[in-house]
Amino acid sequence: xxxxxAKNGRHEGGYIFPGIDMMQVSLLQRTxxxxxxxxxxxxxxxxxxxxxxxxxxGGLSLLLKALICEINKLAQSSNYKITLTGGDGARxxxxxxxxxxxxxxxxxxxxxxxxx
Numbered sequence: 001x002x003x004x005x006a007k008n009g010r011h012e013g014g015y016i017f018p019g020i021d022m023m024q025v026s027l028l029q030r031t032x033x034x035x036x037x038x039x040x041x042x043x044x045x046x047x048x049x050x051x052x053x054x055x056x057x058g059g060l061s062l063l064l065k066a067l068i069c070e071i072n073k074l075a076q077s078s079n080y081k082i083t084l085t086g087g088d089g090a091r092x093x094x095x096x097x098x099x100x101x102x103x104x105x106x107x108x109x110x111x112x113x114x115x116x
Contacts, residue, residue: 002071004080012080017067019088023060031056068095075100 003014018026031052049055075082075097082100084093089102 001085003083003085004078005083007079007081015071019086020060020064020091021087023063024056027056027060064092065095068092072097 001014001016004012006012047058049058071082074080082096084096084100084102085104089104093100093102
């Protein structure tokens with residue numbers, strides 16, 4: 001999840017994406033002749049794959065890089081701070097604009113405030 005939070009702390013919307021592992025598993029389960037244990041996705045490498053496993057890993061990496069690039073552009077053209085939640089935040093935050101933050105349990109923390 002990527003949320004847009006105004007400087008005053010107000011939540012202004014966001015995006016929910018499938019996680020990296022979910023995208024990978026979903027693609028691999030529906031693609032013939034790929035051993036799921038052999039796929040190693042890396043955001044650092046953008047070389048085209050020479051076999052199916054590397055093509056899957058490269059495709060997912062390219063998709064994530066495009067997402068990150070677009071989120072960075074949106075953040076730079078606005079007054080919003082990027083806040084990531086969910087399991088892949090730690091894997092993505094190094095690639096986001098300076099000032100992006102990760103809050104693992106943001107939704108649960110918000111719910112707990114409403115219960116008190």
